[in-house]
Amino acid sequence: MKSNHRKITLVSILTASFFLSFSQTKDQLKETAAYSFEKYKQIHQYPELGKREFKTSELIKKELQTIGFTEFYEVPNLPTCIITGIDSKLEGTTIAFRAELDARPGKESTGLEYASKIDSTNHSCGHDAHASILLGTAKLIYSLKNKLKGKIYFIFQPAEETKGGADDIVNSGILNTLKIENIFALHSTSGLPVGKVNISPGYIMAGSNYFTIEIEGKESHAATPYVGSNIPVLTGKVIELITSIPSLKMDVSTRPCVISVTYVESGKTNAANIIPSTSVIKGTIRAYESVDSPFQNQPSIRNIISKEVEQLCLAQNAASKIEITKGSPPTINNNLLFDTTIPNLSKLFSGTIDTSPYRGMFSEDFSYYTENIPCLYFGLGIAKDKLGFANVHSNDFSVHPDTFIYGIELFCDIAMHK
Ligand SMILES: [Zn+2]
Ligand SMILES: [Zn+2]
Structure with missing residues (x-):
């Protein structure tokens, strides 16, 4: 498969035309997306299974420290979990963004130049993309912290694919300690075009x-x-x-x-x-x-x-x-949070937000948060050219590089306009 390497460049990201909701951050967003994609490639090459995401977690923590984050919150028995945040010291809601860290068993068959270097493990659910998008989001929001209100936390969660992870975090009581009022997450959606996001209110996953x-x-x-x-x-x-x-x-x-x-x-x-x-x-x-x-x-x-x-x-x-x-309970997008967030977000976001009703029989441990706190879970378009079409959990699963800018923008639009 190595002879079939595909060269992925950032040309399309850097030439993308963008209409940003917050001024003078257009170039910053492009730079951050490029940074995020670089981190994605690093994480992608060294995938780690649930609760063993030691290298991934170390890389992310180091990056967050370089950005300027100093306070990290530990979750008992979950050493690879990273939670950090920004306190604007101004009145406003306290929200969190969540991304997963773990990979899955299986040998990657994409032939990409940055494919998994570990034979038995690969990021076939896109969690490396979600973690890199969240890292980019944290970097961009940190640089805009003077324009922020309330508090924002970033949750890098281990073990979505296996037992423990979201439920361990919920059971630890950390969300209550930090007084988190809403949590937002996104997930790669195979076949959904880059620039498109889907979300519908109520019960979305079994x-x-x-x-x-x-x-x-x-x-x-x-x-x-x-x-x-x-x-x-x-x-x-x-x-x-x-x-x-x-x-x-x-x-x-x-x-x-x-x-x-x-x-x-x-x-x-x-x-x-x-x-x-x-x-x-x-x-x-x-x-x-x-x-x-x-x-x-x-x-x-x-x-x-x-x-x-x-x-x-x-x-x-x-x-x-x-x-x-x-296992996990059903995943619910809170109706009220949907009504207060999505109409405004649809105007701000430079991509398209599709709110067609959706219900699937997949399940997700993000449901443990949705059971306790009003949350929203977005499907993120990852498909363009020949990448991002293979199903999640298949060994030829991939994410198009242009995905990152939209993921970061979506989260930043929520954070800066909450
Ligand atoms: Zn998965
Ligand atoms: Zn997943």
């Missing part, structure tokens, strides 16, 4: 839950499946049943839900003559409701799954054990 189903029955010789529980066949039926539950047992028009199986295990290698007695099925449930809450007199998702799976297994003389653990 909550996640994870399940494990253990099935146990009677083993038999492969020649006589009728004397045992025929666990592999039963397992197939259970998979068909649970993945059909949202459409067959729930009204998906009012209860959006997706149940997907991601792992199946049964039998022993080379045991061609034995039908095994056990199997394990794992997967995820994405829904906007709690799996434990009944919905308008209808049973909860947990109850539906338990009852249906148990009945099916019993009919084949097998027992089932179901465990469902909760």
Whole structure:
């Protein structure tokens, strides 16, 4: 893949025509975007998994210190988390911007000259772009701090892709200590053109839950499946049943839900003559409701799954054990904050803000903040030329260099006009 290097330059950023909402910062914004893109390339080449973002975190802290930030707030058991801020000493709201730091497992296949130098890890969710945009935002806002009101915090959060991260930060109480009133974040959106941002009010992403189903029955010789529980066949039926539950047992028009199986295990290698007695099925449930809450007199998702799976297994003389653990709650864009922020922001922002209604079944740990504090989460356009079209979490995921100026401008428009 190395022979297919693509040269990325900043020519398009530097020649971009920009109409800034705050005067005399046009050149500064371009310079900051170039700085941000340089930091992105550095972070991108050395991706680190959740809670192990030591080099990334060190680079960002050093840059923030060079900019002039002196006060950093620690989160217990989250050493790679960086929180810093600017206090204008003038009356005004206290807001925070959040970016993630962690990469994902997988070998990058973009062929870019600044591709991951770590074979097993790559930034396939764009968190390096978000962190670099936030770093650029912090740099630009710091230089404009005399024009600021209230306080602004910058949260560089570890471990979005794994457990802990946003929930650790929320549970630490730091957001209350700092009296943060609103939090804003953005996320790379594959295929969305550079310069375009999308945001809609209310529920935008589902909550996640994870399940494990253990099935146990009677083993038999492969020649006589009728004397045992025929666990592999039963397992197939259970998979068909649970993945059909949202459409067959729930009204998906009012209860959006997706149940997907991601792992199946049964039998022993080379045991061609034995039908095994056990199997394990794992997967995820994405829904906007709690799996434990009944919905308008209808049973909860947990109850539906338990009852249906148990009945099916019993009919084949097998027992089932179901465990469902909760992941992130649904992500909510606060309606009032949307109404007070977006109309003005749409006038200031030099790109386009699309407010078409959106709901997805993905989940995001930004939801832990949205559960506690009015927040807004933006989708940021990253696609231009041949970059930014591959899906997030794919090994050929990329971000176009012209993205950075729009990300920084969006955050600065919010910060300077809140
Ligand atoms: Zn991701
Ligand atoms: Zn992500």
